Amino acid sequence: MQNVMTDSPLDRPASRYGAPQRSRRTRRWVIVGLFAAVVVLGVTIAAVAYSRLGSPEVKGELGGYRVVDDRTVEVTASITRDDPSAPVVCIVRARSYDGDEVGRRELLVAPSTTEIVQVRTTVTTSRPAVVGDVYGCGTDVPSYLVGG
Structure with missing residues (x-):
C-alpha cells in the first residue's frame, strides 16, 4: 500500500x-x-x-400673531431670501390649544428689492386657535398662486 x-x-x-x-x-x-x-x-x-x-434659499420666521376671533388668526412673518427678485411661497398656520393644526394658508411673497420682507395675512380656522406660526417657505411656487 x-x-x-x-x-x-x-x-x-x-x-x-x-x-x-x-x-x-x-x-x-x-x-x-x-x-x-x-x-x-x-x-x-x-x-x-x-x-x-442646510442653509435654505428662503427662510420664514414668525414675527407675531393675533387671535382675531374663534375662526381667524392674523399672522405676521419675516421672510429672508437669497434672491429677492424671485417670488417664494410660505405656509402659515393656526394651531389649537392641544397643538392640532386648525387652519393653514399658502402665501405668495412677491419679488422685492430687499432680502428681508415682512408680510401679514389672516388664516381662517376650523376651531378656535391659540397661536399662529410659519410652517415653512420654499422657492417652488405653485402655478395657481402666480396665475400661470
Whole structure:
C-alpha cells in the first residue's frame, strides 16, 4: 500500500461538518468591503441631509400673531431670501390649544428689492386657535398662486 499526499483539502460532507470556512484573507476583504460601503452610505446620507436641511434659499420666521376671533388668526412673518427678485411661497398656520393644526394658508411673497420682507395675512380656522406660526417657505411656487 502506498500513501499519497495531496495539497488539496479533503472534501467533507457539509451536512455533517457545516460549510467550509473562508480563508483569513477572504474574510479580511469582506470586512474591508463592508466598512467601505458603510462609509460611502454615511457620506451620501450626510450630503443629502445637508442639501435638504442646510442653509435654505428662503427662510420664514414668525414675527407675531393675533387671535382675531374663534375662526381667524392674523399672522405676521419675516421672510429672508437669497434672491429677492424671485417670488417664494410660505405656509402659515393656526394651531389649537392641544397643538392640532386648525387652519393653514399658502402665501405668495412677491419679488422685492430687499432680502428681508415682512408680510401679514389672516388664516381662517376650523376651531378656535391659540397661536399662529410659519410652517415653512420654499422657492417652488405653485402655478395657481402666480396665475400661470
